[in-house]
Amino acid sequence: MxxxxxxxxxxxxxxxxxxxxxxxxxxxxxxxxxxxxxxxxxxxxxxxxxxxxxxxxxxxxxxxxxxxxxxxxxxxxxxxxxxxxxxxxxxxxxxxxxxxxxxxxxxxxxxxxxxxxxxxxxxxxxxxxxxxxxxxxxxxxxxxxxxxxxxxxxxxxxxxxxxxxxxxxxxxxxxxxxxxxxxxxxxxxEVDPAERYLKLRHVGSLGAPQLVVAREMAAWREREAQRRNVPRKWVLTDEQVVEACKRELGRIDDLFMVRGVRERISVPQARDLLAQVKKALASPRDTWPTLERPMRGEPNVDVQLDLMMALVRMRAREHEIAVPTLASHDELVAVARGYREGIGVLSGWRGQLIGDELVELAEGRLSLRIAGRSVVVEPVAAGLPAPARPGR
CATH class of the missing domain: 3.30.420.10 (Ribonuclease H-like superfamily/Ribonuclease H)
Structure with a gap:
């Protein structure tokens, strides 16, 4: 009908x-x-x-x-x-x-x-x-x-x-x-314009003062795209925003030096955008945004990940569950690095199905070996030396 x-x-x-x-x-x-x-x-x-x-x-x-x-x-x-x-x-x-x-x-x-x-x-x-x-x-x-x-x-x-x-x-x-x-x-x-900068391509290349500019420019672009009901890239592209953040935007001409910006936004719009950027840069530094970056001291866990992924693939095949549904890459990295709280694969049905085994494998209490065409999971014999710490 x-x-x-x-x-x-x-x-x-x-x-x-x-x-x-x-x-x-x-x-x-x-x-x-x-x-x-x-x-x-x-x-x-x-x-x-x-x-x-x-x-x-x-x-x-x-x-x-x-x-x-x-x-x-x-x-x-x-x-x-x-x-x-x-x-x-x-x-x-x-x-x-x-x-x-x-x-x-x-x-x-x-x-x-x-x-x-x-x-x-x-x-x-x-x-x-x-x-x-x-x-x-x-x-x-x-x-x-x-x-x-x-x-x-x-x-x-x-x-x-x-x-x-x-x-x-x-x-x-x-x-x-x-x-x-x-x-x-x-x-x-719900879209929060103030958080949109986190999704900019190559935002990780920006430093602290530049991130302030990125936050304000991305938020301004989001509100402008909503107001005009056009794709955000029609207002400014990610590349234009990031490139502008790398410059000192003291004047409108500085903004218009970024290729293509002059054709996309008017002088009054540029003036409004720069006013918001300057206001944000004048705010206390403890209000400036920061990006979570990997700690320099965190170990490389590629070897551990290979073993854990082998276990996940085996259990996923046994239980007919999609591998990413059973355990994501980020969750495995967290377990390999010793984290145990707030990780989805370690709780609920996934914790029962694979999480406990992953922890035992990461802590050296389980081993994997190949027997014919199969992977065998078995406990590590008591009295064996503890596994070496992951290399840095």
Whole structure:
């Protein structure tokens, strides 16, 4: 069903309120705007598939009761951007949620498994992706576009049913609760302009005074991009920001010496930006930003990492869990360097499955050896000398 009037949307909300699940996908455009333009919302319930046209429906907040209904599970695949759009356009965070891409990592699939691949694996259907790069803002939509859009949700209810059953059989369904709760944490979707400098490319090359400039320039760029609703790189690129930070920005001409800046921002905008930079540079030094950098004395742990990764890969294969889901590289580095608090792999189900072994391996109480084509894990015999400290 194609929903393009407010009355049709409200009638759908009434029908969908009786369903146990609501599968959701969206189509949007983001190439030329800061905020994504929502072009379609595809939904599937226990017995219906519909396509909602946000460009024709008057008020999307009619969806709020459905999104907030705790008795209806909202099912997504790789749903971060869909959830972000719904939260912004409807004003309600969808909850509870189930993300098939996240769940698939506990059922033997790779961490970034695609929707088409998962549909093929679980439902035995091969999807055609002819309209994946179509312009969803153009109207009227073609039959091919509508068919493509509906396929993005029509299989989600069946996949949800299959996956939850298999996860229950493996006693893993509860393992996903923290992941899904984090997925709908409103804080994930709040943008703090003052923190945007941390995502600048090559920001690590800047020193303390330069980081102050980077913070102010990146924050100014973020607010300007939001105000004009254009991509931040259309205001200033990362390269232009970092290059400007390496100069002494005393005058507008200093800023305009950076290639391409003069063509991107006006003199009044440059004046406003420099005023904020100068104010920040005049602030107390203890308010200046700093970057966390590796301690010079921290040991090189490449050898330990190789052994730990071998153990992780073996356990991931045994339990049919994606390797990055079981243990990330950063977590392994932390364990190898002796950290034991606040590390995800050492707590919860991952701690039971692999964390305790990783600690024993790192502390020399476990060993790995090759037997034929297999890796054998066994305790180190008592009385053997303690392992040497990692080299620096």
């Amino acid at each position: 194609y929903i393009e009037t407010q009355g049709e949307l409200e009638a759908f909300v009434q029908r969908a309120g009786q369903s146990s699940i609501l599968a959701i996908d969206t189509e949007f455009l983001r190439e030329k705007t800061y905020y994504a333009t929502l072009c379609l919302i595809q939904v599937a319930t226990d017995g219906e598939v519909s396509i909602i046209d946000p460009l024709r429906v008057d008020d999307l907040t009619a969806l709020a009761p459905l999104l907030g209904d705790s008795s209806i599970t909202k099912v997504f695949h790789a749903g971060y951007q869909d959830i972000e759009l719904l939260y912004r356009c409807v004003g309600t965070m969808p909850a509870p949620v189930f993300d098939t891409q996240v769940a698939a990592t506990l059922l033997g699939h790779t961490q970034q498994v695609g929707y088409a691949s998962l549909v093929g694996s679980l439902c035995g259907v091969r999807l055609k992706k002819a309209d994946s790069f179509t312009d969803w803002s153009r109207r009227p939509l073609t039959d091919s576009q509508l068919h493509y859009a509906s396929e993005d949700v029509v299989y989600l209810p069946k996949m949800y049913e299959l996956m939850t059953r298999r996860l229950r059989e493996k006693n893993r369904l509860d393992w996903l609760s923290p992941e899904f709760e984090a997925l709908v944490d409103p804080a994930r979707f």
